[in-house]
Amino acid sequence: MANRHADTIADELEDMILDGRFANNDRLDEVQLAQRFSVSRTPIREALQRLTQAGLVEQIPRRGAFVRQPGAIELIEMFEVMAELEAASARFAAMRMTDAALGDLNDANEKCMKAMQDQDADSYYRENERFHHIIYAQSGNSFLEAEAKRLHRRLKPFRRLQLRLRGRLRQSMSEHESILEALANGDPEMAAQVTRQHVAVQGEKFHHLIATLKIAAE
Amino acid sequence: MANRHADTIADELEDMILDGRFANNDRLDEVQLAQRFSVSRTPIREALQRLTQAGLVEQIPRRGAFVRQPGAIELIEMFEVMAELEAASARFAAMRMTDAALGDLNDANEKCMKAMQDQDADSYYRENERFHHIIYAQSGNSFLEAEAKRLHRRLKPFRRLQLRLRGRLRQSMSEHESILEALANGDPEMAAQVTRQHVAVQGEKFHHLIATLKIAAE
DNA sequence: GTCAAGTTTTTTGTATACAAGATATCCAAA
DNA sequence: TTTGGATATCTTGTATACAAAAAACTTGAC
Structure with missing residues (x-):
């Protein structure tokens, strides 16, 4: 550089x-x-x-x-865009992904699951990040990959917050399963849809969290 | 700044x-x-x-x-991402757009059409840009709007190239009509789909143009 | 004539100097 | 006590100075 x-x-x-x-x-x-x-x-x-x-x-x-820390509105907007970038990555990945990468994705997901059971937060974050990065890379579009990584990194601290919500972690893992399934089936539209939902819900949960914090502060 | x-x-x-x-x-x-x-x-x-x-x-x-001028592959990748950003903007706009903005969009489109008939390239580019910028703004997501504008600007010189292809201009205008219709009907999925196609085809046409130029150069 | 080592010349990256604008302080008057 | 303006101080933005690394050139051997 x-x-x-x-x-x-x-x-x-x-x-x-x-x-x-x-x-x-x-x-x-x-x-x-x-x-x-x-x-x-x-x-x-x-x-x-x-x-x-x-x-x-x-x-x-x-x-x-x-x-300049982003405000609540801007964060929601960023999550919305993140959802679209991830959905696009997944759509392309469904068509372009290699079998080896699908194996890696599965591996990352299993390690995520194990980390959740072990209550190993660090490991969870690492494997979750790997899961998403594999999808970006398998979009076969380096430019998209770079943009997705950039925004992903920017949102990192806020994703952590949102994951603390009760039950969110388990739900997130089940969404991963749906994504994996759609990618394995090579179904672009399904992959895009479930991935968008997976990320968009993070924004919504985050929104909810903010609202809760505000009420608690009053 | x-x-x-x-x-x-x-x-x-x-x-x-x-x-x-x-x-x-x-x-x-x-x-x-x-x-x-x-x-x-x-x-x-x-x-x-x-x-x-x-x-x-x-x-x-x-x-x-x-x-660092982007190479052919990177340009195609950028057009792919642009298509996704525009599609997302259109999807949101279909749900959030105001009537006034729909009127503006129609106005921009009519002026585009007129410019095409008058062979007025400058006017065409200006109104075409306005058309797309209105959609970004009506996504109701300032972050998305900013990102879309940024990439749009970056691709500007290459879009001009591609528009020279025979028949491309007329086709482009007909695609605008479909986008307008989907937005007017408040149909998010249709709006996203036709918009994605409208932009993606620019990338493909561009690809085609590059290939043609390469063959001609041999 | 070609190649390689050593030297000179450019060019980048950082430090410092200086000028102009913004903020803070002070003092006087209401 | 508060307000208004003048002055002093601080901070940014630009220019210049300097050190180190890279490129270009020179010279000599083969």
Whole structure:
């Protein structure tokens, strides 16, 4: 990609923002960050530019850079788009997927299941991510794969939240089964539909969660 | 957004690349560009960073920035994704669209038709773009709208190419009619399907065009 | 004439310097 | 006490300086 220093700084800042280590609208002071990373302002500014492009930071001219956590509405919109990208991936994958990849997908799903039974959250997240990434890759469309990965990563912290809802995990696994079945049958429309539903419901659950939190806060 | 100078420079460079004023793999020399724009290297570097993020430029560490025109395969992939984004927009629009917007869409379509009869290419492109942008906006999903606009813009120069094919324009207009009808009927699945087809066929026509050009070149 | 090692020249990436705009502080008047 | 304006301070945005890496060139051996 680009220059090493600014690159790694951007990655670190991205992680920090996505992990929620900054509050919304926190100002990212250039000199402070420069000191923290022991570099000059130049690579910091490059990193901030990158984050701005990625939508994680908003830069206001002559005012500075502010972390920009998406609001509830924007998150729902993003989940909606994610559902469409996943549905499209699944549709293509149903037609283009290799047998070997189908085996991998099955493997990821079984490990997901096992992780759920073992209450092993880390393992669950890892295998669930693998499950979805395999579908993106098997769309046979690298551009789609890249876009899907990008948005998937952006939504990661919020997916975790939503999975805490009672019964959601088990339901999610059953949806995986339907996806697997549709892909195994090579049924593009079915694959697209169940996959869209699988992701869209995450957005809805998330919405529900937000609403609940709001009520609880009153 | 960000700083004025680097901003406008990025926009200008973007236009130049999208208009094809640079060949693929052309190196974008920082000092040369700095002189051309009468600024220092700093804002140039910021602009190049932005273009890299947008996928128009590839930066190789310690080597420089190179314009990166998508190849045939990548273009087909991008058209495939565009088709999905448009289809999703149309699906949502079928459910959420206002009557006023439906009127606007009809208006854009009629002006498109008129432009075709008048052989007025500029007017055609403008109204065609308006047609599609209305659908994005009426998806009621700003995030989707932004993503669709972004990709639409990226594909702009290649859509123009494809429209030169004999009979393509008339076919395209008839597809617009089907889209309008589905939206007017509030039929989400039909709207998604005809819209996907409308855009996907552009990719196929484009593919066909490329193949033809290659044969002609031999 | 070709190739390879060593040297010079470019070019990138980072640090620092400086200018202009934004924010904060202070003081006086109502 | 509060408000308004003038001044001081801080912060961003751009220019310049410098170090290190890559490319280009030179020179010498075969």
